């Protein structure tokens with residue numbers, strides 16, 4: 032089987048070049064052709080010698096996951112369903128706004144962490160995505176969007192922000208996610224700043240510490256409950272990594288974070304975690320941590336057993352947080368008509384469940 036060069040970051044490509052007897056600077060050329068120029072055809076890489084191009088064609092490919100479907104909602108939100116083999120699909124969502132364009136990327140097929148309100152969690156875990164499958168989502172979206180992008184007020188390129196908020200728990204696919212992050216940040220590849228790349232985690236504490244050391248990008252932590260008793264139910268990994276320890280990890284993370292706050296995500300579930308008393312408890316919980324709160328109206332799916340909080344409940348909850356001085360945003364729902372949502376994304380190509388998309392762009396800052 033051919034080597035897929037999308038699996039390599041700068042270091043990996045340098046290793047690959049050494050193996051085929053090429054000088055290290057070839058790795059940088061390749062990196063630029065692949066990720067900056069979005070080029071998949073070795074023959075088009077005009078500053079590589081013909082002999083090298085032939086060698087590459089024989090030994091390697093540049094192959095992102097294949098597109099199964101591509102939908103754009105009236106509000107511009109665009110969703111790709113990509114095949115990763117064996118009937119499995121993953122989703123990638125693009126959310127354009129005036130001053131930024133955010134790409135929401137998946138890290139696994141399914142998820143092992145089984146959060147009660149998450150459709151991806153309901154599907155169980157299938158497998159980790161490879162680097163080529165993770166970065167391939169960005170490679171593909173960037174290529175397609177660049178072809179039609181005309182410089183809009185406020186930004187010069189289609190994708191300015193990345194959020195790892197698609198299917199899966201990024202921090203349980205650590206090595207592949209970090210290699211992909213390296214490529215997102217590399218000036219010879221996508222050149223994004225650390226502040227504009229966000230990893231969202233349900234709170235895998237040891238991996239949060241490793242991320243802080245290896246590649247401290249912006250961090251969003253899925254809280255969803257103001258105390259351990261409720262969080263144990265909603266986010267079962269809390270039984271292993273409870274709130275007090277999680278908040279400690281957030282404080283440590285802040286010492287290296289590119290932003291001076293952590294984003295806490297809080298899905299609003301009717302009658303479960305949306306009372307004024309729970310808002311007050313949440314204020315006490317996060318009191319000592321520089322943070323922003325992002326309230327996410329629950330996106331329903333069949334047999335979820337949960338309902339979305341009413342607009343009134345959401346605004347009452349938000350008011351309590353804001354009055355206590357916490358910066359709080361409520362996520363808008365976008366692209367409903369094309370059916371895509373974090374927590375509701377397709378695990379199987381054959382899954383035709385209707386989904387609604389909610390905007391994740393606020394978190395991307």
Ligand code: SAH
Pocket residue numbers: 146148149150195196197198199200201231232233252253296297298327328329330331373374375
């Ligand atoms: N596994 C990571 C990232 C992917 S999920 C995490 O849990 O953080 C991205 C976000 O979507 C998380 O905050 C998650 O809790 C939230 N989410 C999951 N299911 C949802 C649903 N049905 N409605 C709204 N948000 C949901």
Ligand code: SF4
Pocket residue numbers: 142143144145146149150151152153197198199200233253374
């Ligand atoms: Fe996994 Fe995140 Fe869904 Fe929980 S919310 S099951 S961690 S994808």
